[in-house]
Amino acid sequence: MRRNLLRPDDSTEADRVTYVELFFDLIFVFALTQLSRYLYENQSWEGAFESAMLVLALWWVWVYTTWVTNWLDPAKLPVRGAVLGLSLVGFVVSVSIYESFGDRGIVFALAYTVLQLGRTVFMLAAVSRHNPELRRTFTRILAWLALSSVFWIVGALLPLEYRLPLWLIALAIEYLSAGLGFRVPGLGASGIDDWNLSGPHIAERSALFVIIALGESLLVTGFAFVNQESSPAGILGMLLAFAASVAMWWLYFDHSERAGAKAIAAAADPGRIARLAYTYVHAVIIAGIVLTSVADKEVLTHPDAEMTLSTAVVLVGGPLLYVLGMLLFRLVVARELLVSYLVGVAALLVAFAVAFTLSPLQLGAVTTVVLVIVAGWETVVRVRRGTDDEKAG
Incomplete structure (x- = not known):
């Protein structure tokens, strides 16, 4: 030593x-x-x-x-x-x-x-x-x-x-x-805010953990699917789970990961961003992914069951935590309060309000559509403005 x-x-x-x-x-x-x-x-x-x-x-x-x-x-x-x-x-x-x-x-x-x-x-x-x-x-x-x-x-x-x-x-x-x-x-x-950290290392490690969490989500979904007989509802549930995972991947890696990496690499106080964005806020993001994997399994196992409070909380709570975490992440690293994320949070709250009129499969479809729309919104706006990833954020 x-x-x-x-x-x-x-x-x-x-x-x-x-x-x-x-x-x-x-x-x-x-x-x-x-x-x-x-x-x-x-x-x-x-x-x-x-x-x-x-x-x-x-x-x-x-x-x-x-x-x-x-x-x-x-x-x-x-x-x-x-x-x-x-x-x-x-x-x-x-x-x-x-x-x-x-x-x-x-x-x-x-x-x-x-x-x-x-x-x-x-x-x-x-x-x-x-x-x-x-x-x-x-x-x-x-x-x-x-x-x-x-x-x-x-x-x-x-x-x-x-x-x-x-x-x-x-x-x-x-x-x-x-x-x-x-x-x-x-x-x-x-003086945590004054710590001499490697910002790119923190950003890359956190991004890799997000990938691991998304992989775990697909693993849970895959095991749930192969352990039951194939059915139209099961196939649709599996496709919805995959689409939700893609949307969450897109929300993080299309631009937010790059924006965070640039922000912490250029910051005079990387410790502040590492503590807020990559320690506390990322806990919300990971919790959202874990809860979404539970929701995917619930949809696959009981697609047409009567909606219960716990099921509604799981189905809406996962995507809600994830979008809220991404909103906070962008706010900390880029000081951006994105309208797309705010609309996504509002839409998911509305979905929870009407959850008891839907089956788990229907509610899962609604939350997945919300995730896909929010994921595509920022990309469409950025492409229309002619701003590519190298110049953005």
């Missing part, structure tokens, strides 16, 4: 996403499928809170690891070994997440806290000799994570009725600490 493990400045290596980082991301494909399965089988208000908490916890693990590999160079053996070790612990998180509110609660809590604390301790050891400011920052982060770990572990050990509130407190501690600059009495706060 006497070696300087930080990424080299002013070189292509500073922004490069390495293969070991992509290997770490593979864990989350399985984790997201388990989250979708859990939410599908627990469509209640309690299940919704539990699923939301698990999505946010999983995202927080990924975000913190991405920030660490933004500073450290995964091409160097100690860092690569640490990432592989984190991958193993993350795999334990993934296989226990479905039963986290059951018999594997303590396994999930221990794996989660070991991953969070272990990664932070490794970061402290890696930067202690070479970057005093990062050392102070991660000392503060370690203090906050140690506090949240108490609630994770105690929540897993106490009777089940205490688990959700205690884990929500733990998660709130972790999310709020970043917003407070990891302020610790006697140690002060970290």
Whole structure:
């Protein structure tokens, strides 16, 4: 650990996403499928809170690891070994997440806290000799994570009725600490907005996670389709699910991903954009994708069933969260309040208002059409103005 493990400045290596980082991301494909399965089988208000908490916890693990590999160079053996070790612990998180509110609660809590604390301790050891400011920052982060770990572990050990509130407190501690600059009495706060980050690396890593989440959505849809007999309703449901995934891909990658990457690369304060747009706002985007995958499975499994409140919330909530997340993302990175996204949010709220006059298949068709219209709107406007991707945003 006497070696300087930080990424080299002013070189292509500073922004490069390495293969070991992509290997770490593979864990989350399985984790997201388990989250979708859990939410599908627990469509209640309690299940919704539990699923939301698990999505946010999983995202927080990924975000913190991405920030660490933004500073450290995964091409160097100690860092690569640490990432592989984190991958193993993350795999334990993934296989226990479905039963986290059951018999594997303590396994999930221990794996989660070991991953969070272990990664932070490794970061402290890696930067202690070479970057005093990062050392102070991660000392503060370690203090906050140690506090949240108490609630994770105690929540897993106490009777089940205490688990959700205690884990929500733990998660709130972790999310709020970043917003407070990891302020610790006697140690002060970290100037997150002034952090020297690789903006292109953060942007590319986040975009890759969106791709992983969309892939998980298609995986869930595919398994749901092959596990039932072919029917016109099933085929239409599968096509609607594919169209929704394409629309969500288009919303993010047609122009928004490029706009975000340019904004964070050119920003004088990349830490601010990384914290707001690529940490908090992206949590909303990922939650929208996960919820949409549950909606696709619901349409395939019960296309003509009577509409229930939980089904309506799932079918409309996924696309609504995604469009709202994209609206906030563009507002933060480009200071644009796009009319197309506002219209999309309004249209989805109207769809929810009339949901109980429709079947799940019909409501799924409506939400997919809204996503397709919103996705195409900005592209049409940009093409008519003669603005290409290289000049836009």
